[in-house]
Amino acid sequence: MQTGGYDVVLEVREELLNKFMKIGHCIGAFPVLKGTYALPIPNVPESLKEFTVIGYEVSLPKPPTIEATADLHLRMNVRGQAKFTVLGGIKFEIEVEFTVGVAPSFDQATRRLKIDLLTTSIDDVELNDTYHLPTNVIARLNEILTIAMHEYLTEDLTTLELSPVLFATELPNMPPGEENKLTIGLGNFRVLNPSTLCVAVNLLGYNGGDINSVLDFTDGSHIGIGVNEGAMHKVYDFWWDRTTHPKSITKTGSHDFDMPSIVDWLDELADWVVAACTLGLVSTEIDIKRVWAEFGATIRFSKFDFDLKPGNVVEIAGSVSIDAWMRALVTIQTTTSLFWGIWDVDTETYTGEIFSLSVNNLVINIDSASAKVYLDDKNQLAVDILDLDISIPLDWEIPEFLLNYFVNWLIDRIVENLPPIVLFPAVIEESLPGTTVKVKAAFTKLFIDEPEALVAANIETSGIGAYAPYIANKSPEHMEVHKKDCEWAHRIAIRNRVYFCDLEEALTAGFDGCRYCIPEHHHR
Amino acid sequence: MPELEQIRKRMAVDPSLEERLKEDFQGTIKEVGIKVDSAFIDRVMERLNSKVRADLREIVKKRPEAKNWYLKRVLEGKPLKIHVHINKETGKCEKSLGGGG
Numbered sequence: 001m002q003t004g005g006y007d008v009v010l011e012v013r014e015e016l017l018n019k020f021m022k023i024g025h026c027i028g029a030f031p032v033l034k035g036t037y038a039l040p041i042p043n044v045p046e047s048l049k050e051f052t053v054i055g056y057e058v059s060l061p062k063p064p065t066i067e068a069t070a071d072l073h074l075r076m077n078v079r080g081q082a083k084f085t086v087l088g089g090i091k092f093e094i095e096v097e098f099t100v101g102v103a104p105s106f107d108q109a110t111r112r113l114k115i116d117l118l119t120t121s122i123d124d125v126e127l128n129d130t131y132h133l134p135t136n137v138i139a140r141l142n143e144i145l146t147i148a149m150h151e152y153l154t155e156d157l158t159t160l161e162l163s164p165v166l167f168a169t170e171l172p173n174m175p176p177g178e179e180n181k182l183t184i185g186l187g188n189f190r191v192l193n194p195s196t197l198c199v200a201v202n203l204l205g206y207n208g209g210d211i212n213s214v215l216d217f218t219d220g221s222h223i224g225i226g227v228n229e230g231a232m233h234k235v236y237d238f239w240w241d242r243t244t245h246p247k248s249i250t251k252t253g254s255h256d257f258d259m260p261s262i263v264d265w266l267d268e269l270a271d272w273v274v275a276a277c278t279l280g281l282v283s284t285e286i287d288i289k290r291v292w293a294e295f296g297a298t299i300r301f302s303k304f305d306f307d308l309k310p311g312n313v314v315e316i317a318g319s320v321s322i323d324a325w326m327r328a329l330v331t332i333q334t335t336t337s338l339f340w341g342i343w344d345v346d347t348e349t350y351t352g353e354i355f356s357l358s359v360n361n362l363v364i365n366i367d368s369a370s371a372k373v374y375l376d377d378k379n380q381l382a383v384d385i386l387d388l389d390i391s392i393p394l395d396w397e398i399p400e401f402l403l404n405y406f407v408n409w410l411i412d413r414i415v416e417n418l419p420p421i422v423l424f425p426a427v428i429e430e431s432l433p434g435t436t437v438k439v440k441a442a443f444t445k446l447f448i449d450e451p452e453a454l455v456a457a458n459i460e461t462s463g464i465g466a467y468a469p470y471i472a473n474k475s476p477e478h479m480e481v482h483k484k485d486c487e488w489a490h491r492i493a494i495r496n497r498v499y500f501c502d503l504e505e506a507l508t509a510g511f512d513g514c515r516y517c518i519p520e521h522h523h524r
Numbered sequence: 525m526p527e528l529e530q531i532r533k534r535m536a537v538d539p540s541l542e543e544r545l546k547e548d549f550q551g552t553i554k555e556v557g558i559k560v561d562s563a564f565i566d567r568v569m570e571r572l573n574s575k576v577r578a579d580l581r582e583i584v585k586k587r588p589e590a591k592n593w594y595l596k597r598v599l600e601g602k603p604l605k606i607h608v609h610i611n612k613e614t615g616k617c618e619k620s621l622g623g624g625g
Contacts, residue, residue, distance in 0.1 A: 264587070268579055268583065271579075272572060272575065272576055272579075275572055275575060276568070276569075276572050278545070278549065279528055279553070279568060280528065281528065281531055281532070281535070281542070281545055281553075282542060282545050282546055282549070284546070355576075367605075384612075385610060386609065386610055386612070387607065387608065387609050387610070388607070388608040388610075389605070389606070389607050389608075389622050390604075390605075390606045390607075390608060390622070391603045391604070391605055391606075391622075392603055392604040392606065393603040393604075394598065394603075394604060395598060395601070396598060397573075397576065397577050397580055397595075397598055397599065398576075398580075398595075399580070399583075399595070400584075400587070400591060400592040400594060400595040403594050403595050403598065404594050404595075407594055407604060407606070408617075408619060411606065411608055411617060411619060412617050415608060415610060415617050
């Protein structure tokens with residue numbers, strides 16, 4: 001078992017985390033702290049007060065990066081920028097790049113998340129984009145930082161008790177209300193190897209699992225999602241008990257039978273009509289002009305049982321209960337007045353019911369059904385039924401054309417209205433929350449390793465262009481990059497546009513800076 | 525139905541009775557003493573159903589198996605066992621006969 005006994009394990013490759021860090025940076029997801037701070041100096045005259053105010057703006061000039069290390073810890077590299085305005089208008093800027101090595105751990109029993117700081121180092125300090133502190137000064141700063149970390153980062157600051165419910169997610173066709181959301185709690189997490197991190201979660205208060213038993217099943221893809229069969233049952237049971245999806249439907253229909261298709265039965269039908277109309281006392285000739293049926297059924301679905309099988313197959317069994325009815329009608333033409341009370345008459349045309357049948361609470365067993373596990377268009381782990389073996393204990397003794405038509409109609413109605421079997425809600429959002437950036441999972445693996453389903457996928461994003469601060473022209477005669485608001489950027493043909501979140505990336509890709517908006521990088 | 529047997533016997537000795545039935549069926553059966561009420565209609569329909577059931581058994585013997593498989597199972601008092609394949613390209617259910625038993 002590769003999911004270590006947890007309900008769900010999500011594995012993420014380091015490169016994807018960094019890709020999302022870049023996207024987050026590009027769309028402005030990292031906050032910019034801005035403000036002013038007034039030095040607490042008493043009795044400063046009003047005319048000098050502006051000299052006691054420090055304006056600041058703290059931001060990340062480039063996206064942070066995360067690296068899983070060979071000793072299975074995490075290293076995060078961050079470059080922060082602080083711009084200060086002091087003494088009433090003097091501006092200066094400091095950029096500090098530092099690296100933090102952390103060993104996060106989570107105690108499942110106490111639900112305490114602990115982040116041990118292993119290393120911290122200042123790598124660079126730059127003043128006003130020009131002056132870099134000498135390495136010996138940075139070394140001293142790092143010594144001070146180490147002492148400070150040791151002194152001040154006490155356990156109460158590095159440890160946090162997590163709620164058993166990390167978040168609650170919605171399942172399809174559920175009524176509103178928090179009680180109808182699926183609660184998900186952190187099981188544990190671990191750096192699996194120097195390129196993959198895993199997060200294990202449990203559902204509805206379950207607290208089992210062993211993080212050291214989780215294996216890497218990403219197979220080189222960006223993400224891996226492993227869902228335990230027990231979790232699928234929990235999700236399905238939870239959903240079935242609460243869903244607003246109809247568990248009972250009523251359908252009706254009618255069908256005119258094409259005369260040539262029922263030619264084998266016309267003599268018998270005529271015989272039965274005459275027998276009904278004349279009480280068998282008179283022999284007469286009739287012409288059958290029309291044969292049709294009106295029918296309906298109320299279908300009540302029960303919760304299905306399912307079992308994961310190798311080969312991405314799910315075996316399903318269950319039953320539906322039906323109330324069904326059918327009337328078969330015949331229109332005849334005759335020159336004899338045969339009407340005696342049970343048929344409508346319209347001069348020489350007679351219409352009457354030749355069969356009328358009904359059944360209540362008939363249980364139709366789905367003895368077995370095989371289905372494929374798949375990820376639907378909402379990235380939900382769902383079941384696609386392919387084959388069913390149905391057992392219908394119907395005892396309607398009617399001509400085969402009527403029986404066949406009705407049974408086939410009923411099966412079609414049952415199959416097309418089968419409630420969906422969602423094994424797990426979407427773990428990949430269709431778009432980044434609060435943005436128009438679309439996220440698409442291209443699945444590379446869906447594998448059932450009983451009793452769990454393992455999915456691997458590469459994640460693609462689109463729509464970043466709306467947020468990218470740089471637009472390049474990839475036309476061979478131009479190969480120039482512009483700031484988003486440069487008037488030349490708007491003149492680039494859409495087919496030639498390439499969006500960049502980072503100027504350096506564009507320059508590395510061979511684009512020259514625009515003469516007007518990025519003159520410092522204009523070289524042609 | 526004894527009242528119908530009675531009429532048949534009368535028709536055997538009086539051929540004009542059949543002609544009168546053809547001309548005015550309702551009036552004639554009333555005249556010969558048949559009271560058309562719901563109980564009578566129920567008995568007529570039950571008789572018709574018996575005839576249909578008997579006819580069906582005869583017909584099924586003569587028809588190709590594939591055509592009357594559902595009906596054959598019904599007449600044998602066995603549940604219909606149907607295998608359904610859902611064709612994902614057409615979205616339609618393809619039905620075939622399931623196992624016996």
